[in-house]
Amino acid sequence: MSESPGVxxxxxxxxxxxxxxxxxxxxxxLGDRSKAEDITQDVFVQLLTTQPELSPGHEKNWLLKVAxxxxxxxxxxxxxxxxxLSSDSPAFEAIPAPGDDMALLAEQEALLSxxxxxxxxxxxxxxxxxxxxxxxxxxCTLLNLAEGTVSSRLSRARKKLESILKGAEGL
Amino acid sequence: xxxxxxxxxxxxRALGGLTADQALKQRILQQAAAGQSNVIPFRRKNHAPWIxxxxxxxxxxxxxxxLGIPALTRPPVQEPVTMARSAVPSVASVYLxxxxxxxxxxxxxxxxxxxxxxxxxxxxxxxxxxxxTKGRERADLGSGAFTLQTGTSSPSYRSIWAxxxxxTFPLISIDGRCYRMLNTPDQVENSLLGKSLGTVDxxxxxxxxxxxxxxxxxxxxxxxxxxxxxxMGGTFAASSVNGATRLFxxxxxxxxxxxxxxxxxxxxxxxxxxxxxxxxxxxxITDSGTCEQLFSLLINNAEYESSGSLSANxxxxxxxxxxxxxxxxxxxERFAACGVWSCPDFIEQFKQAVQ
Numbered sequence: 001m002s003e004s005p006g007v008x009x010x011x012x013x014x015x016x017x018x019x020x021x022x023x024x025x026x027x028x029x030l031g032d033r034s035k036a037e038d039i040t041q042d043v044f045v046q047l048l049t050t051q052p053e054l055s056p057g058h059e060k061n062w063l064l065k066v067a068x069x070x071x072x073x074x075x076x077x078x079x080x081x082x083x084x085l086s087s088d089s090p091a092f093e094a095i096p097a098p099g100d101d102m103a104l105l106a107e108q109e110a111l112l113s114x115x116x117x118x119x120x121x122x123x124x125x126x127x128x129x130x131x132x133x134x135x136x137x138x139x140c141t142l143l144n145l146a147e148g149t150v151s152s153r154l155s156r157a158r159k160k161l162e163s164i165l166k167g168a169e170g171l
Numbered sequence: 172x173x174x175x176x177x178x179x180x181x182x183x184r185a186l187g188g189l190t191a192d193q194a195l196k197q198r199i200l201q202q203a204a205a206g207q208s209n210v211i212p213f214r215r216k217n218h219a220p221w222i223x224x225x226x227x228x229x230x231x232x233x234x235x236x237x238l239g240i241p242a243l244t245r246p247p248v249q250e251p252v253t254m255a256r257s258a259v260p261s262v263a264s265v266y267l268x269x270x271x272x273x274x275x276x277x278x279x280x281x282x283x284x285x286x287x288x289x290x291x292x293x294x295x296x297x298x299x300x301x302x303x304t305k306g307r308e309r310a311d312l313g314s315g316a317f318t319l320q321t322g323t324s325s326p327s328y329r330s331i332w333a334x335x336x337x338x339t340f341p342l343i344s345i346d347g348r349c350y351r352m353l354n355t356p357d358q359v360e361n362s363l364l365g366k367s368l369g370t371v372d373x374x375x376x377x378x379x380x381x382x383x384x385x386x387x388x389x390x391x392x393x394x395x396x397x398x399x400x401x402x403m404g405g406t407f408a409a410s411s412v413n414g415a416t417r418l419f420x421x422x423x424x425x426x427x428x429x430x431x432x433x434x435x436x437x438x439x440x441x442x443x444x445x446x447x448x449x450x451x452x453x454x455x456i457t458d459s460g461t462c463e464q465l466f467s468l469l470i471n472n473a474e475y476e477s478s479g480s481l482s483a484n485x486x487x488x489x490x491x492x493x494x495x496x497x498x499x500x501x502x503x504e505r506f507a508a509c510g511v512w513s514c515p516d517f518i519e520q521f522k523q524a525v526q
Binding site: 008015019020022023024027028033036037040041044048051082107109110111126130131133158161 | 174175176177178179182183184185186189190191195196198199200202269
């Protein structure tokens with residue numbers, strides 16, 4: 001997952017390469033575009049104002065770590081629980097294109113919805129492992145967790161997703 | 172759970188329209204700059220190139236230093252300097268224009284610390300409260316008011332249009348008369364606001380589909396009041412966007428340019444208020460009398476071509492005596508603001524005026 005170590009990236013390059021990923025991870029987490037943008041904004045402002053020492057090739061790790069921390073804080077807030085958990089509107093909607101397999105599209109939409117319903121701990125692991133393609137070791141470093149914890153959490157997250165998709169459980 | 176393996180592709184399909192755009196980037200830079208109003212010691216040892224460029228851009232964004240900055244090739248200095256509080260060019264032009272800054276004396280005095288490095292030039296600013304004024308009082312200007320590029324025979328292209336987060340620029344439409352948001356000033360002073368033009372009936376991300384009745388916007392929230400700007404006729408509208416009163420300029424959109432009996436003068440009601448003009452690639456005129464004559468030439472001789480717009484990389488920026496500015500996109504002898512217009516004589520006369 002890591003970029004090859006080399007020359008430090010400029011802010012423009014960091015934004016160009018990673019801001020959309022950060023934004024989408026935040027959106028996955030919170031299901032709200034404006035909040036996702038707010039957090040993405042905060043992350044990059046923090047990057048500019050605190051000037052952290054970033055190892056070349058690992059800048060994205062820092063960005064996602066800060067973003068996830070903020071998402072967690074936001075999730076815990078009473079606003080999130082009141083607004084997001086009570087929201088009936090879908091956070092994800094696959095836009096069909098001509099020739100699309102509608103059944104497949106429905107499955108994908110169900111998967112995204114199921115991910116949206118996961119608890120934050122499980123959602124983070126799924127996003128980092130499957131969406132951002134981080135390895136278990138990288139996730140350990142990013143979330144400051146033991147390898148066993150990450151592996152077990154990933155396994156439980158997958159089972160939870162299956163359970164949601166089978167309709168055994170809702171929110 | 173095979174589909175989990177395809178989550179990146181599935182995400183791209185479902186969230187393909189969710190991207191981190193230039194508008195978000197600008198907000199980031201502005202917010203970072205707002206928190207950088209005091210000098211930050213430059214840490215050469217841990218210097219990362221991106222920090223210097225980003226902080227330079229952020230400092231310029233906050234303090235609006237397009238002019239009034241000594242040539243950045245000078246060694247570090249500590250000296251009082253006068254500078255103008257001005258609008259910010261696009262981020263790209265900040266990087267391009269770093270070498271073009273020259274000192275100008277204008278509005279108020281501040282202390283400045285200039286730091287440079289071998290790799291590139293970084294501008295770190297300490298700004299104290301204005302200790303005096305020349306010419307206009309600072310309170311008369313909108314926050315982030317516009318200033319012209321002077322001291323160069325060929326001002327580079329810059330745009331003062333605000334960008335949108337989707338395919339459509341931020342706009343207000345009032346019964347089909349459209350206004351596009353400008354990125355200067357970043358806060359219109361209350362003293363400039365005129366009468367109410369209505370309140371936003373419909374907030375929509377697809378204003379092209381919302382019709383030509385009522386007040387529609389993709390930038391201003393529903394219920395917000397839209398104001399005229401004093402003395403500016405139908406040129407501007409102003410309204411609150413994310414807590415700041417922003418300026419919008421009359422433009423064409425979705426095939427709507429002139430409406431009813433509108434003329435070019437109705438959409439650019441600037442006569443008597445022009446203090447300067449800047450035509451990219453040609454020059455800048457700061458004599459208001461000359462500018463007024465050129466503007467009169469434009470208004471009286473421009474021929475209407477269409478309700479469209481122009482894709483071009485030149486601009487005519489007109490500075491007004493209230494600190495505001497308007498932009499016309501320029502391509503050859505054609506102009507676009509509210510519709511596309513042709514006026515060969517204007518270009519010719521402008522070139523003669525700058526010689």
